[in-house]
Amino acid sequence: MSATPWQIGDVPGPKQAHILRPEVFPKIVKTLKRPLIVVGSRKEVSEDKDIANNIVIMAKSMNSPLVVSPSIFKSFMKFKDVKVVCMGIEDLVNHLKEKEWKGFDDKGNYDSILFVGGVYYFQSQMLSTLKHFAPHLKTFSMDRFYHPNAEFSFENMSEVRWVQEFKGMIEMIKSSSVS
Amino acid sequence: MSATPWQIGDVPGPKQAHILRPEVFPKIVKTLKRPLIVVGSRKEVSEDKDIANNIVIMAKSMNSPLVVSPSIFKSFMKFKDVKVVCMGIEDLVNHLKEKEWKGFDDKGNYDSILFVGGVYYFQSQMLSTLKHFAPHLKTFSMDRFYHPNAEFSFENMSEVRWVQEFKGMIEMIKSSSVS
Amino acid sequence: MTTKLSIKELESSFAKIKGLELLIGKIVEEEWDEIVGPTPYPSITDLRAWDHRLLQRYEPFYSPFCDMCCLCTFGKCDLTKGKKGSCGIDIRSQQGKIVLIACLMGAACHATHARHIVNYLIEKKGRDYPIHLGEEIELEAPLIRLVAGIKPKKLGDLEEVLDYIERQITHLLSATATGQEESYIDFESKALHAGMVDNVALEVADIAQISALRFPKGDPDAPLVDLGMGVIDKTKPVILCVGHNVAPGSEIINYLEQSGIYGSVEVAGICCTAHDLTRYSTGAKIVGPLSRQLIFVRSGVADVIILDQECIRTDIIDEAKKVGTRVITTIDQVCAGLPDMTKSPIESIIKELVSGSFPAVLIHDPAKAGEVAVKVALEIAPSRRAKIISDEQEVLDAVLRCKDCGRCRRNCPIDLSIDEAVYASHEKNFGLLAQIYDQCLLCGRCESECPEHIPIVSAIRVAAMEKIRNEKYKVRSGRGPIKDTEIRKVGRPIVMGEIPGVIAFVGCANYPNGNKELVEMADEFAKRRYIVVASGCAAMDIARYKDEDGQTLYEKYAGDFDAGCILNTGSCVSNAHIIGAAVKIANIFAKRRLRGNFEEIADYILNRIGAVAIAWGAQHQKAASIATGANRLGIPVILGPQGVKYRRAYLGRADKKENWTVYNVRTGKEVYAGPAPEHLLYVTESKEEAIVTAARLVMRPNDTSKGRMIKLSHYIDLHQKLYGIIPEDLHLFVRTEADLPLTMKDQLLKVLKKRGWEPMELPDPTLLERQIIRRE
Amino acid sequence: MTTKLSIKELESSFAKIKGLELLIGKIVEEEWDEIVGPTPYPSITDLRAWDHRLLQRYEPFYSPFCDMCCLCTFGKCDLTKGKKGSCGIDIRSQQGKIVLIACLMGAACHATHARHIVNYLIEKKGRDYPIHLGEEIELEAPLIRLVAGIKPKKLGDLEEVLDYIERQITHLLSATATGQEESYIDFESKALHAGMVDNVALEVADIAQISALRFPKGDPDAPLVDLGMGVIDKTKPVILCVGHNVAPGSEIINYLEQSGIYGSVEVAGICCTAHDLTRYSTGAKIVGPLSRQLIFVRSGVADVIILDQECIRTDIIDEAKKVGTRVITTIDQVCAGLPDMTKSPIESIIKELVSGSFPAVLIHDPAKAGEVAVKVALEIAPSRRAKIISDEQEVLDAVLRCKDCGRCRRNCPIDLSIDEAVYASHEKNFGLLAQIYDQCLLCGRCESECPEHIPIVSAIRVAAMEKIRNEKYKVRSGRGPIKDTEIRKVGRPIVMGEIPGVIAFVGCANYPNGNKELVEMADEFAKRRYIVVASGCAAMDIARYKDEDGQTLYEKYAGDFDAGCILNTGSCVSNAHIIGAAVKIANIFAKRRLRGNFEEIADYILNRIGAVAIAWGAQHQKAASIATGANRLGIPVILGPQGVKYRRAYLGRADKKENWTVYNVRTGKEVYAGPAPEHLLYVTESKEEAIVTAARLVMRPNDTSKGRMIKLSHYIDLHQKLYGIIPEDLHLFVRTEADLPLTMKDQLLKVLKKRGWEPMELPDPTLLERQIIRRE
Ligand code: SF4
Ligand code: SF4
Ligand code: SF4
Ligand code: SF4
Ligand code: SF4
Ligand code: SF4
Ligand code: SF4
């Protein structure tokens, strides 16, 4: 594991993501009032049913809607009990950066945006937009890549490790939301 | 102490200096074959006799010549038993980056360049030149500022702490060169 | 610029000037009787009001690529989260500045290219050589007429247009210096201006070369030519032209023809020069787009490489030297540190090149360079060819050094699992490497990072050798402009919306997943009888795939500008004709005046012409400037995911009703017309999103119900097919029930009802108050 | 560019053109009989051989400011330690590209400024208005003659020069796009070209305004005018002009004069506009250089600010709004998102501004802007003045919030201990803050970083209030060019080396330790009877210090171009005259032909004219382009430590004997001539190093023994005084014993002997083989 930008050249400047530890993440999750999970189009994510399932479980336990990049919406539309929105990510980010945006439920903007599964360089830039122009939001990268433009990001890790960590986190989140 | 570039914007890219610990430095020093100490023009350094003395002591115990930025040469010319060269730092760096340069003793280029006392932004750029164009050299920043463009740099620290550390290092170097 | 003097003034001063040498600008016959519109040769601010109108609806959206600014010696200034630089600038304006710089680099490329080619042709054919694009093209220069307000009749007329362009670029560039423009909106207005002059430069370059060289003149049946790494006959001497300026390449062909040996020497090209070589002569061959440079040069097949300008890998000469290929550079833009032999005798240049004492030289004279290239190729080919040894074994040995450290992947711009692929070849499994070949940009950055110095790109080449050998495709050579007759035919159905849209595939080859997705997109739209056009690298990459029948899309679809076509306009500068086609529709079909009448035409296109460009692999600054110019004219552009690194999009907000009003020309009323088109510049993450977005962005306020119905039926169908559902925003695009596709009407009405849909007016739309004919 | 037609051709085509409207370029009387040299209007590569010659001796030295490249969507590419980008480029060439971009931004500023001012003056005075710089100046345009090969007689003649410049800039800019130039040496050659056209643009701008406005025409006794933050009479309405283009400011003065109220309104300026306002009218006042913008605007003293172009803080409008100052922008380059009121009736503009419903507007018409500014200032001054409350208390409260976190210092471009200073003021100790005022750039970056949002710059202002009130200085207003008569007088002593050198203080105010060091340097050289000239911000900052007698250097030293002077040429564009003076010496004194004869003149200057520029606070891209242009002409430039952030120096290697040979014109022999001048562009870390380096760099191969003796005596003396020792490199500069200063001869001979010195030849030096007269 290391916390250098996954893509070597993706060094944006002095401000880089705080490292998010999988074991701490569930605690942080509990503090989020209006989270929103954003799932990008990376095929590994949508095509691996385990991963997709885990994301959905996490969304449910956090009571968060899921915005899903259009190309993978089909893999997510079947899930029930969770709001899944099909929306281009750039379009979404353009909405998110407006503090006064009403959200998908007309209850106002979200307070924390959790990204997963995006094409690395594309997601990095979306995080950059929010870093600069959405001071009202916290951003998290839950991918297996260190994303310097997020406010909090996991370190780089192998896919195997990441799937494992993810499961662990979900267990913790579920148990704590039960308790 | 922290190892972020002393000047906030001085983020050069993916490759940034390894952190040099004062307690480890003396051991490293022993491994250097042809060191060269370069003293920049920052007034705090030349005007504080303690610091100037310490630098000279270090040079002696390392058997290193001192290149001194012209404006402070007067403060250093009095020292004996150590070769002190008065030379513009940019001019020096232009010589250093040529692998085949003969050095001040005609015995060839140096193998490690230890910077101290430079004007921060100026020194940072000189270190950048060497980082890119002098793969044959190791560079060290011995200033109290983290210099990302060096190969090894101390972390940021207060002046008081720095002076202290410097003394400690000298003791260690001296004792080890005696032993 | 030239001074205007009446004949009277001239006569009276004639006495005075007798006996003196005169410097005369130009003499233009004023026989174009179209009334001059409000903005001939617009200054930086003449169209600012239009820009601000556009930018109010399509807000600039920034994704900073760097949080710092390093443009002056106050820097680096950290601009994170609201901090300002020492000059007072914030990140938003600084990003606007960076975008403007990119657009200016792009525009400067085209302006310079245009100047070079015009100078070359004037020298060859004379300043009075007529601009003539063929019988069915009277509207020869829609963009020049529109922007400059002149009607160019001779090559010489293009010079004042270039003067204007160069002035605008210089003035715009000055605004990027520290302490100049401060507002991001005005940086964007300036970027739009840069884009506009860029587009004009494209037109200057292409109409000059079409007129004066023997290019197809808007020919729908332009010949099919060979494309692919497998089409080069390696038994012959091979000359490779790389770049964008056809002058030296065409001189090679001239020399070969004159010497009667054309056919015994292969003339091939990479990038736009390749397009233009095949427009000049169907005997020339296209290796492929920029992404083929490194791998093809490494193959050692070329005996001589001629470089002109733009999109040339900066390490190509080094790579050429390694395989013994000789190089000639020919244009100021790429001097490459080489000895300038322009004035040396031909025989001595040849000697230096052949002997290898100077393996690369600079010759600033296309004809001379052409002759030298041929003679050198002929001379060295036999012996050199014998010497090239396969690097196969070397590569096979090298991959064994792979430690699976993963650094190569982390330096890959598109995050390919190249590490796994290389490591897999330890076990003699080259399948993964061969697979990567299809997605890879062949840019070599992985190689540069590898601590084991494994020549990864060469490994890919070896692994994919069989594929490469079989890369034999057909592309229709660049036809150039759209004919007036074609415009007349499709003008109405496009404006009414009955042809669902014009989709242009443009730009570079920086794809996220290889060129196949591009082919799929083009096929999808052509099949649905959109008008599909292509240019530049995209036009090549569309050809780099065959269907089950062994056909490329160019063989499968017709080349005329009509529903269900796939048409290659040509090199990057031919993008002028794609944009120009929209302008031509406004003029030829709708009879709108062009001359110096930019705003009205842009307003027309934005509201009425369902044209959208997809720059799937946009990489170069030129792509940024071309796209931005199209945007100013109201043509939306969709980028692939790498396009996010341009740092700026122009995004509409469909949810803000107030942003989508237009004036009804016939009543003066401001009416809601729906978010059509929703964005001007939008970055998509996937092919699916690009397709559906394009189908949405072709909608226009002016669509008739029949037209909207057709557009909607494709939109809904594609949305369902690719996303799995009926569009959530459907209600925004249905004005009346008549807009609804008949077969789904009931189903859709139910959906609409649930969403609280209400019918709305179909205005005769405009954003310009002055276009209102009557106020009620 | 214009076409050349003989009168015969014109006559024959005259019949044809009768009855038509004509567009005539220009009619130039060909009465300049100087033979045209080899390179009139040189293309990018025409002077490449000269560049390569220079760059071989003065190798580009790069200090990358960033290890990555982010110029296209392949990026960011990490270029550390030999890695290449996706386009194949390495860090060296990439840095060359970045340098070229900076030089082009600078050149574009000057070109655009020149075009604006020429257009403005042509509109006002007509195209035939003569270029005339006063009686003693026949050589009106040394750089234009040299580069363009024309002799401009009227304003209109300058237009074709600008066409040329704009073309070069565009063509050079295109070379910076991805995949164009690949060699760092050729990027530098292009940067030198950019610098050269920049310098020509300077000259165009300044000779136009000197001719057509009422500026001093090379007047050594140009009047002393007021400078400083303390000279503004706050009881009057105050109009502040910021920028570089004097057009709107001069129109303010015109309007005040016409209305008979000049004197009752203060017209003050910041940056070059200020210089030019005082050249236009001695009643105008100079607030100071760029570094005064933020602090002065915050003082709220100005009622109206007029912005034109260049070096304008991008947050100035926001700052102005906070204190109720109204703003008018006037030039395309700075639109600032403001409503364009150019076409609104004057009275309504005034109403909007006065009422504050639009506190800032854009007026693209200098005369209208001037009138509006005056009327608004008159109207709002009384009431506004009453309202401005001192922010003193607020500031005093704010500093108490300081937590001594140190972040401000770490965001300060020059690493000032601002944290300590702010924290110290907790104890009501404002001394440190007042002290920092003298070194501070007043750029506000510290403020931007402060987590406590302490308005640090305002705190500095409050702490230094007393100092600021007393800032009342005199500067000699910009005199413009050097007279031919002056050149005649000093030509010989300069070329022979008897006047030890010309030292020019130029460039911006980005000093490492405040302006005092600049003053000390200028004083040192003037005292030693060098010719000291100054321009731009440096010329202002030299005035911002008084000696014991209460005099500024301008009062202490004479203003004629002669030994021991201090002379202000004027605004940045007047740098043309400093560079032009060297060219004039070659022409007037040495009778070298100028016309299109660049190489010979550059060779002459490099080898014979001991001129050196010190750009102690160089910050802007313009400073980069000006310096690079000077370098191409053989004039070395010394930068202060911040100059390192330009990323490139041109350094010689004194220890490599083979680099320092010249041809002896009279024998054809190649002889060693010593490292003179040693560097072309050198960054110094300290004032001491800058002084001694300048004294070294004025040496030239052509120095007579007497001249070299004088130069050496200063060099040795300064070296001893500032470094404490006799120069180590002394032996490199002594050709024969006669070169040695008499008083130290014996001592020095001993030193020389120890160093193995041998006498050497004194050649008649040239680097150009073709200059050799006779071969032995
Ligand atoms: S803008 Fe680009 S060049 Fe400048 S610091 Fe950022 S990454 Fe580096
Ligand atoms: S241009 Fe402005 S933000 Fe950029 S480095 Fe200079 S002062 Fe900083
Ligand atoms: S050559 Fe292919 S695998 Fe290597 S970095 Fe470029 S795109 Fe990635
Ligand atoms: S960088 Fe080289 S060694 Fe590392 S995984 Fe890639 S190919 Fe293997
Ligand atoms: S220009 Fe070259 S080095 Fe720069 S980002 Fe593009 S590919 Fe990388
Ligand atoms: S205002 Fe002064 S102290 Fe503050 S950052 Fe700028 S130079 Fe440093
Ligand atoms: S940043 Fe603010 S709080 Fe911190 S030391 Fe500076 S002035 Fe004080």
Ligand code: SF4
């Ligand atoms: S000297 Fe520099 S800062 Fe001053 S006005 Fe000129 S360019 Fe601007």
